[in-house]
Amino acid sequence: MYNLQRFILKHHFVILFIxxxxxxxxLLARSQNFHRNSLVNTSNAxxxxxxxxxxxxxxxxxLNTTNEQLAEENAMLRRQLSIVYDTASCVFDVNEGDTLYEYIPAQVxxxxxxxxxxxxxxNKxxxxxxERDMSVISSDGIVGVVTDVSRHYASIMSLLHSKSVVGVRFKNNQEIAGLKWQTNNYRYGMVEDIPTHIVLQKGDTIVTSSHSYIFxxxxxxxxxxxxxxxxVDALNKAKIRFATDFSTLRHVYIIKDLHKPEIDSLKAKFQ
Amino acid sequence: MNKIFLQIIRFVVLVLFQVLVINHIRLGGYVHPYIYLIFIMLLPFNTPKWQLLVLGFFLGIIIDVFTGTPGLHAGATTLMAFCRPSIISLISGNQKFDNIQEPNLGQLDGMWFFRYVLCLVFIHHFALFFLESFSFRLIGQVLLRILLSVPVSVFLIMMILYIFKTERKRE
Incomplete structure (x- = not known):
């Protein structure tokens, strides 16, 4: 016992270091897990x-740029709304029960x-x-997933994360693939699993697929x-320009999926 | 008492400067300067070794809380604090600092200080970027990050130390 004490005293510097x-x-290994329950809450007050x-x-x-962005988004929404009204040629009665998603605005x-x-x-x-696992979008495109929530704040795992994978779909041929980030440039992501018969052009649009459980x-x-x-015998790759400009991100919307409890309970029955 | 107060102020200012200003500077995807290490570098020469480690760990954890990377900066800064005593004795050789309390650019030879900062920054960045990738898969990218970030960090740290240096008091 005395020897142990002496050993600890003699090497306390190295022992403390280790x-x-x-x-x-x-701590780091724990945080590598996406569904982390981290001891250090990163969204604390x-x-x-x-x-x-x-x-x-x-x-x-x-303020100026933000106003312009919001006005542009408003104009776009009005345009979409007018299309809906015209084609249906009747007034929709949109009540609470019909909406699938609720949008909560927040500031970065x-x-x-x-x-x-x-x-x-x-700041929400x-x-x-x-809540955790809610998806986050900006007026331009998708942003990320909520990973940590405190009372007044929440932290979001951005698309710019080495572990981020999003299920996406090419709009013109319905092909599904996975989008990842290459960790060096905040403007571009990479899709690496495109089947060889698919040929893409520059400017082709990419949207989230229905296979993505988050978005x-x-x-x-x-x-x-x-x-x-x-x-031959390999998958095609494509470099994707994110619609969201992460460097100037200010206003985001958190999407609350109102049917999620229902889907979750169904899923639980299968397991 | 006064000295402890000065250290606390230095700690808070450096952490806030790092997370609110330096972390938002974009110099391409590979350059990430870290200046908060100045706190560990400027601790007095007679600081007990265990205190170096505890302060290094604490400083790292605080930065981690701000950047959302638990354990990352804590690990790198603890390693740096562990290496500090050996680095000091390695680069100063037979030089003795009997009348100097803490490393200060105004009282020590500039070349000595440059080597001191370079060694510690290199150790810190090496550990940090390897821990960050958490694998050897992206080794090329990690090495590029280290090579590009170390000079920028050293330059910023030397600039800050130069601006805030205190000349040796005449007695």
């Missing part, structure tokens, strides 16, 4: 508040684009009905920037 490194690596203060300063300088208080794993923090949390179907994802046909 202990702290083991803790770090355990203090951090959220500090980021909120700092982003408020910047927001004043961006912190966002990064230059890490290998990027997270976004928004459990208090506003935000609703037919949301804008991006456009094809470059198509790489490969040799």
């Amino acid at each position: 202990l702290l490194e083991v803790i770090s690596i355990l 203090v951090v959220g508040k500090i980021y909120e203060w700092s982003s408020e300063v910047g927001n004043y300088f961006r 208080v912190n966002n990064s684009t230059n890490q290998t794993n990027n997270y976004i923090i928004i 949390g459990a208090k506003d009905g935000i 609703p179907e037919d949301l804008m994802v991006g456009t094809v920037e470059e198509f790489y046909p490969t040799a």
Whole structure:
């Protein structure tokens, strides 16, 4: 016992070092899991508040652009609405029970684009009905998935994450594929599993597929920037330009799937 | 008492500067400078070794909470704090700092300081980018990140130290 004590005292520096490194690596390994229940909550109140203060300063300088974006989005929605009214030639009675999704608006208080794993923090949390695994979009396209929720804030795993995979569909030929991020450029993602008979053109639109359990179907994802046909017996690749500009992201919508409890309970029956 | 207060202020300012300003600077996908390491670099020479480790770990965890990467910066900064005593004795050789309390650009030779910062930044960035990728799959990208980020971090750190250096007091 005395010897052990002496050993610990003599080597306390190395022992403490190993202990702290083991803790770090355990924390890190835990956070690699997408459905993490992390000990260090990344959307906690203090951090959220500090980021909120700092982003408020910047927001004043961006009011003009933000207004323009919102006006443009409004115009687009009005256009879509007029098409619906014209073709049906009758007035829809849209009541609560008919809507599949509810949209919760939120502001980005912190966002990064230059890490290998990027997270976004928004100023809405459990208090506003935000839950884990909800999908997040901007007015241009999809953004990410909610991973951590505190009372007033939530953190979102951005598409710019090394573990992010989104089920997508090419709009003109209905082919389904998986979109990943290459961890170096915040503007582009990569689709690597395109069957060889499919040929894509630059500018082809990509939307979310119905196979994606997280995102609703037919949301804008991006456009094809470059198509790489490969040799025989391999799958084609394509470089995708994200519709969302992650560097200037300010306003996002969290999508609440009102039928999710129903789908979940059905799924539970199969298992 | 006054000195502890100064260290706390330095800690808070460096963390906020890192997460609110430096982390938002985009210099292409591969360059990620980190300046919060200055806190560990400027701790007094007579700081007990175990305190170095604990402070390094704590500093890293705080940065991790802000960036949403639990354990990443904590691991890298702890390793850096572990290496600090050996690096100091390695680069100073027979030099003795009897009358100098803490590493300071105003009181120490500039070349000594440059080597000191370069070694520690390299150790930190090496550990950080490897832990971040958490595999050896993207080794090329990781090495590129290290090669491009280290010079930028060293440059920023030397600039900050130069601006805030205190000249040796005449007695």
